[in-house]
Amino acid sequence: MTDALVLERHVLPDTYRQVLARYCSLMGREDGVIVLFGAFEVILSAYPDMDADALVGRIDSLIAAQGPEVRRVIEGHLPGTPDYVLSRDWLYQGPEVLLVADLARTWPSRLRAVAATADFGMNLEAMAEELKGKQQ
Numbered sequence: 001m002t003d004a005l006v007l008e009r010h011v012l013p014d015t016y017r018q019v020l021a022r023y024c025s026l027m028g029r030e031d032g033v034i035v036l037f038g039a040f041e042v043i044l045s046a047y048p049d050m051d052a053d054a055l056v057g058r059i060d061s062l063i064a065a066q067g068p069e070v071r072r073v074i075e076g077h078l079p080g081t082p083d084y085v086l087s088r089d090w091l092y093q094g095p096e097v098l099l100v101a102d103l104a105r106t107w108p109s110r111l112r113a114v115a116a117t118a119d120f121g122m123n124l125e126a127m128a129e130e131l132k133g134k135q136q
Contacts, residue, residue: 015052016040019095022059026071026098039091042118043099046110055099062102066133070101073130091123097131104128 016037024031047055062070077084077092091097103111104127111128115121 011052012037012041015044015055016095018052018056019059019098022056022063023095023098026063026067027074039096039118039120040094040099042120043096043103043114043124046099046103046107046114058102058106059098062098062105066101066105069133070098070131073101077130088123088126091120091127097127100124100127101131101133104132108132 019040023029044055050058074092074097075081077089079086079093091100100111103114108128111124115124115128118124
């Protein structure tokens with residue numbers, strides 16, 4: 001996404017809602033709760049020069065091509081699973097995980113750059129390893 005899109009507050013909630021709807025659909029949930037956009041906005045910085053429609057299109061493509069695999073990874077990090085740890089797994093509970101999966105599979109260097117400056121960078125790095133998919 002362009003810096004302008006990230007900074008336009010009227011676009012951010014709609015983009016979040018669209019990605020949240022995809023997350024809820026993938027995970028078989030009826031509805032999701034909109035939370036703070038902080039982590040979402042930080043991860044968006046890895047998408048320079050991309051508008052909201054293109055980003056949502058990327059997420060749709062990810063789900064169409066690799067949805068079951070991504071869902072399995074997410075399900076292994078949700079509350080109630082044997083190895084769940086809130087401090088490590090909190091990002092799996094929202095739409096941000098779909099951005100991380102997309103970046104881990106297509107632009108890992110961009111994800112690493114975001115992780116290097118984010119307060120939750122260690123979480124992003126661990127997620128990237130699990131969400132990167134099968135290497136060909």
